[in-house]
Amino acid sequence: MxxxxxxxNRGEIALRIICACKELGIRTVAVFSEAxxxxxxxxxxxxxxxxxxxxxxxxxxxxxxxxxxxxxxxxEAIHPGYGFLSENANFAEVCEASHITFIGPSPxxxxxxxxxxxxxxAMAGMGVPIIPGSEGAVPNEDAAxxxxxxxxxxxxxxxxxxxxxRGMRVVRSQPELIPAxxxxxxxxxxxxxxxxxxxxxxxxxxxxIEFQVLGDKHxxxxxxxxxxxxxxRRHQKLLEESPSTAVTAKLREEMGGRITAALKKVGYxxxxxxxxxxxxxxxxxxxxxxxxxxxxxxxxxxxTGVDLVKAQIRVAAGQRLSDVVPKLEFRxxxxxxxxxxxDPETFxxxxxxxxxFQLPGSNGIRVDTAxxxxxxxxxxxxxxVAKLISFGSSxxxxxxxxxxxxxxxxxxxxxxxxxLHRRILEHPDFAAGKLDTHFIExxxxxxxxxxxx
Amino acid sequence: MASKPxxxxxxxSQSGPIDFETVARVLAFMxxxxxxxxxxxxxxxxxxxxxxxxxxxVSGRAIAAPEIVVASPAATPNAPAMPAPAASAEDVHIVKxxxxxxxxxxxxxxxxxxxxxxxxVEPGQPLCIVEAMKLMNEIESDAAGExxxxxxxxxxxxxxxxxxxxxxxxxxx
Numbered sequence: 001m002x003x004x005x006x007x008x009n010r011g012e013i014a015l016r017i018i019c020a021c022k023e024l025g026i027r028t029v030a031v032f033s034e035a036x037x038x039x040x041x042x043x044x045x046x047x048x049x050x051x052x053x054x055x056x057x058x059x060x061x062x063x064x065x066x067x068x069x070x071x072x073x074x075x076e077a078i079h080p081g082y083g084f085l086s087e088n089a090n091f092a093e094v095c096e097a098s099h100i101t102f103i104g105p106s107p108x109x110x111x112x113x114x115x116x117x118x119x120x121x122a123m124a125g126m127g128v129p130i131i132p133g134s135e136g137a138v139p140n141e142d143a144a145x146x147x148x149x150x151x152x153x154x155x156x157x158x159x160x161x162x163x164x165x166r167g168m169r170v171v172r173s174q175p176e177l178i179p180a181x182x183x184x185x186x187x188x189x190x191x192x193x194x195x196x197x198x199x200x201x202x203x204x205x206x207x208x209i210e211f212q213v214l215g216d217k218h219x220x221x222x223x224x225x226x227x228x229x230x231x232x233r234r235h236q237k238l239l240e241e242s243p244s245t246a247v248t249a250k251l252r253e254e255m256g257g258r259i260t261a262a263l264k265k266v267g268y269x270x271x272x273x274x275x276x277x278x279x280x281x282x283x284x285x286x287x288x289x290x291x292x293x294x295x296x297x298x299x300x301x302x303x304t305g306v307d308l309v310k311a312q313i314r315v316a317a318g319q320r321l322s323d324v325v326p327k328l329e330f331r332x333x334x335x336x337x338x339x340x341x342x343d344p345e346t347f348x349x350x351x352x353x354x355x356x357f358q359l360p361g362s363n364g365i366r367v368d369t370a371x372x373x374x375x376x377x378x379x380x381x382x383x384x385v386a387k388l389i390s391f392g393s394s395x396x397x398x399x400x401x402x403x404x405x406x407x408x409x410x411x412x413x414x415x416x417x418x419x420l421h422r423r424i425l426e427h428p429d430f431a432a433g434k435l436d437t438h439f440i441e442x443x444x445x446x447x448x449x450x451x452x453x
Numbered sequence: 454m455a456s457k458p459x460x461x462x463x464x465x466s467q468s469g470p471i472d473f474e475t476v477a478r479v480l481a482f483m484x485x486x487x488x489x490x491x492x493x494x495x496x497x498x499x500x501x502x503x504x505x506x507x508x509x510x511v512s513g514r515a516i517a518a519p520e521i522v523v524a525s526p527a528a529t530p531n532a533p534a535m536p537a538p539a540a541s542a543e544d545v546h547i548v549k550x551x552x553x554x555x556x557x558x559x560x561x562x563x564x565x566x567x568x569x570x571x572x573x574v575e576p577g578q579p580l581c582i583v584e585a586m587k588l589m590n591e592i593e594s595d596a597a598g599e600x601x602x603x604x605x606x607x608x609x610x611x612x613x614x615x616x617x618x619x620x621x622x623x624x625x626x
Contacts, residue, residue, distance in 0.1 A: 072610030
């Protein structure tokens with residue numbers, strides 16, 4: 001087991017990693033920018049090294065400074081957390097070259113999964129379904145018709161060179177196809193300089209389902225069930241839960257089996273998450289893989305009893321999955337709300353000093369946070385203040401506990417998204433498990449009684 | 454918490470339990486370099502000294518009363534929250550490390566140091582080397598004046614923003 005580990009991150013995840021290290025008897029080194037001098041991860045680590053000015057690119061993303069800090073403190077391993085350098089294959093290589101263990105997958109695995117098209121082709125080749133689509137650009141109308149036969153309707157025609165909603169057309173039936181193809185091409189040429197378009201199946205109300213996986217350095221890979229993260233705004237997750245109301249035990253076993261078989265083939269090790277979309281018929285399609293621990297890992301920890309961060313450290317140290325996770329059982333239900341320092345209606349960031357900070361507690365509540373009374377939320381990094389996690393023997397109990405905890409969570413001095421989460425949990429569709437990625441758009445504007453709190 | 458220096462200024466010549474004199478020397482060393490904590494391991498023992506002002510991170514009170522860093526973009530991003538090391542009341546310019554690494558006072562082991570206290574330096578003149586990832590980075594003076602204090606020892610690890618030299622600005626006499 002490692003004697004000393006450097007945490008190349010900040011905020012709540014840095015604290016989370018320090019917790020795991022403390023429990024494993026590992027000494028910790030924190031790195032911090034000048035804006036984080038009074039941060040909790042700095043206070044609770046055994047050693048701390050300032051690695052730069054506030055801007056991430058000059059500090060937390062500064063590979064030479066991070067590696068240098070690791071060298072002068074003589075650590076054996078680096079845990080990259082999430083974001084920052086966690087999916088930077090170059091950084092993983094530099095760690096290896098410096099004889100420091102990178103607590104994560106190999107640089108090759110990071111590279112393979114980091115390139116989205118490559119990852120999709122690799123997974124499809126190993127029996128994990130991907131969204132039906134044209135392989136690359138569709139050169140002419142005949143090709144479009146042929147592709148549409150394969151893909152099925154509804155489908156979307158999208159500019160290869162673009163994004164942002166331009167050069168896109170949804171097609172719901174064959175008569176619409178050619179006009180849509182032509183319009184999309186001319187729009188794409190005007191907006192992005194290239195008329196190239198590709199086609200893929202369009203899912204009107206997709207559900208975001210992801211599978212947690214864990215591999216060791218001896219060839220074993222397991223999955224730890226799924227999480228549903230359909231409640232998002234502009235592709236930013238707001239609320240996650242496990243298990244998903246849309247995933248049956250049979251589907252979990254089937255898809256989980258395909259995923260672990262595919263990852264065994266690529267020799268994946270350490271933690272990762274396979275992200276999928278579920279269509280209206282309940283079919284799952286691979287979208288991408290994140291080769292790191294994720295923000296929402298706690299809900300999986302609650303329903304499996306597996307400490308994922310300790311597991312990461314242990315497999316990185318060479319331990320076998322059969323020892324790290326001897327038996328996997330799913331129990332109960334867990335929900336996580338991401339409490340951000342943002343206006344709950346306009347979502348504008350609300351940096352500043354927290355003047356009151358009172359955490360909810362009691363049975364079935366967990367809070368992962370690096371905030372505290374008098375802490376200043378700096379404007380340089382993400383706006384996550386706290387992760388509020390509930391656990392219950394049933395989904396109803398997890399919801400009831402989360403509602404109660406949101407009511408008893410006091411944060412003053414900054415605005416937070418707590419009122420938004422209350423509205424989400426009060427919505428009848430949420431209780432009914434009727435979720436898809438457009439859920440947030442359907443939330444009615446806040447009423448006075450709720451907004452006043 | 455400041456980063457701990459690796460190794461110490463004076464290795465005890467004998468192994469076994471250290472004597473009071475050595476502890477007193479270490480305490481003086483800590484005061485001289487404004488260290489809050491010192492740890493040394495070797496010769497079969499480990500010595501760890503922590504100044505009483507440093508809060509052990511278990512009490513909520515300690516955490517509730519930290520020094521607040523106002524992180525507004527209008528403020529100079531490079532302004533350190535750490536209090537400037539004790540220097541005399543006179544105007545000194547502090548040269549701080551722009552990188553993380555290991556400080557060396559000489560260009561090569563055994564060679565004379567780049568500068569010593571009392572030397573006059575000009576902007577651009579190399580003052581020291583900070584080694585990072587096997588690369589030797591020369592740190593140049595950004596002021597003209599006399600070296601009045603050197604804060605670090607050769608072989609000591611330094612963090613970003615760590616004070617290295619105090620220069621009393623002025624022209625060459």
